[in-house]
Amino acid sequence: MYKKDRDSKDTGAKRGRDRDEDSRYDADMEDAMDDGGGRRGRKFSSSNKKKSCRFTAGEEDINNISYKNPRFLSTFMTEHGKIVPRRVTGNCAFVQRKLTTEIKRARQLALLGFVAIGPNASY
Amino acid sequence: MATAKLPGYETTFITKIDLSDDGLKTLKDRLIAVIGNFGGEVIYQEDWGKRKFAFPIQKETRGQYTHIVYTGSRGVVAELERNLRLHESNLRFMTVNLAKEFSAEVYTKELGAGTAMKREERGATPEGAIAAPAAAPAASTSTSFNQ
Structure with missing residues (x-):
């Protein structure tokens, strides 16, 4: 009798927690979709497509990731100058690490900004 | 290129735009002389021209970029950067290691x-x-x- 009660309570609590997690995932998914699709959104999207790294897939040349190409690097930054996480871009860890290094190098040479400095910023 | 492989480096430095072409050339010659002293040579040199900065450096908004790729034995980078630091028109520089055996x-x-x-x-x-x-x-x- 007691045991049964406890069991039912447990499952109830569990269900509640699951629901919480679900709602959190939903929020994440919405965030990711705002940024143009993300990995977490995949879990709930019907298309079930996985983002693969465009550099290792051969769509882009990995040698282009260089501080000498600030305009290319800026495609991996937000308009405020932040580095876009790989959860959004779908880059693999190796590429993301390289990208981060090169963006930081470009920042040192004032080719890219640390923050957006207004409408006159040309990059 | 020498038989023993030396490490390779690339340095980009930014000078003020009011530095004359002659002034830039003397600076470059000086750096090349430094590289020569360390048994290296300039492999590649490129002028990126005048560019607008993403943010002001020492109250300047534009600068002249020069990029050199070179080899040299131990200490060449330190000496090169010391020379750049002493130069009054130099705004900023950055050196990247390319390879240990270039x-x-x-x-x-x-x-x-x-x-x-x-x-x-x-x-x-x-x-x-x-x-x-x-x-x-x-x-x-x-x-x-x-x-």
Whole structure:
């Protein structure tokens, strides 16, 4: 009798927690979709497509990731100058690490900004 | 290139735009002399021209970029950077290690892929964009000095 009660309570609590997690995932998914699709959104999207790294897939040349190409690097930054996480871009860890290094190098040479400095910023 | 392989470096430095062409040339000659003293040589040199900064440096909004790729024995970077620091028109510099055993041949071979985008960035012909992916398979064989 007691045991049964406890069991039912447990499952109830569990269900509640699951629901919480679900709602959190939903929020994440919405965030990711705002940024143009993300990995977490995949879990709930019907298309079930996985983002693969465009550099290792051969769509882009990995040698282009260089501080000498600030305009290319800026495609991996937000308009405020932040580095876009790989959860959004779908880059693999190796590429993301390289990208981060090169963006930081470009920042040192004032080719890219640390923050957006207004409408006159040309990059 | 010498028989014993020396490490390779690339340094980009920014000078004030009011530095005359002659002044820039004397600075470059001085740096080349320093590299020569350390048994190295300049493999590649490029002028990126005058560029607008993403943020002001020492109250300047534009600067003249110069990029050199060179080899040299131990201490060459320290001496080169010391010379740059002493120069009054120098705003900023950055050195990147390329390889511990630098091969000039491989570098010049890969140069086509590396500089293509840069030309595009400077607003020249968009040919670079087409040339870059074509040169990619050859370049992928040795990305060692690309860090």
